[in-house]
Amino acid sequence: MYYDVLVVGAGPGGCMAARWLSSSGFKVALVEREKLPRDKPCGGFVSPQAAGLIEEAFGAVPSSCVVSQDVHGARLLCEKGGDYELPFPAPGFP
Ligand SMILES: Cc1cc2nc3c(=O)[nH]c(=O)nc-3n(C[C@H](O)[C@H](O)[C@H](O)COP(=O)(O)OP(=O)(O)OC[C@H]3O[C@@H](n4cnc5c(N)ncnc54)[C@H](O)[C@@H]3O)c2cc1C
Numbered sequence: 001m002y003y004d005v006l007v008v009g010a011g012p013g014g015c016m017a018a019r020w021l022s023s024s025g026f027k028v029a030l031v032e033r034e035k036l037p038r039d040k041p042c043g044g045f046v047s048p049q050a051a052g053l054i055e056e057a058f059g060a061v062p063s064s065c066v067v068s069q070d071v072h073g074a075r076l077l078c079e080k081g082g083d084y085e086l087p088f089p090a091p092g093f094p
Helices: 012-023 048-058
Strands: 005-008 028-031 071-077 083-092
Touching: 005 012, 012 028, 012 048, 048 083
Parallel strands: 005 028
Antiparallel strands: 071 083
């Protein structure tokens, strides 16, 4: 079988690349080595920027995937001492 593009890795980056390439008319194969859905480390939030990109590319996120409480930012605590507050410009969702 012939493809224009092979995207390796079906994480958020690969899925988005495959989606945009496909909607631009390329014949795309997306391959993933893990069984999906995969386990991954996660803080459990979707930022407003990511939510906007997801909706633009894939349509509205199903309400069954969204807990009603808004998320207004994130805090990263690093093992070697960093502590970073990341306020969101608009609410995200958990
Ligand atoms: C501890 C932690 C918590 C986080 N919490 C959040 C959060 O709460 N909210 C949020 O928005 N982001 C969070 N992130 C960030 C988020 O996980 C990353 O931004 C995102 O996963 C990056 O997507 P990606 O597609 O670039 O890479 P990845 O998600 O790493 O996807 C790459 C994919 O490629 C596959 N792959 C690799 N090599 C091959 C190969 N040779 N063949 C086939 N497949 C291959 C891998 O199996 C993987 O599925 C967190 C990250 C960490 C580390």
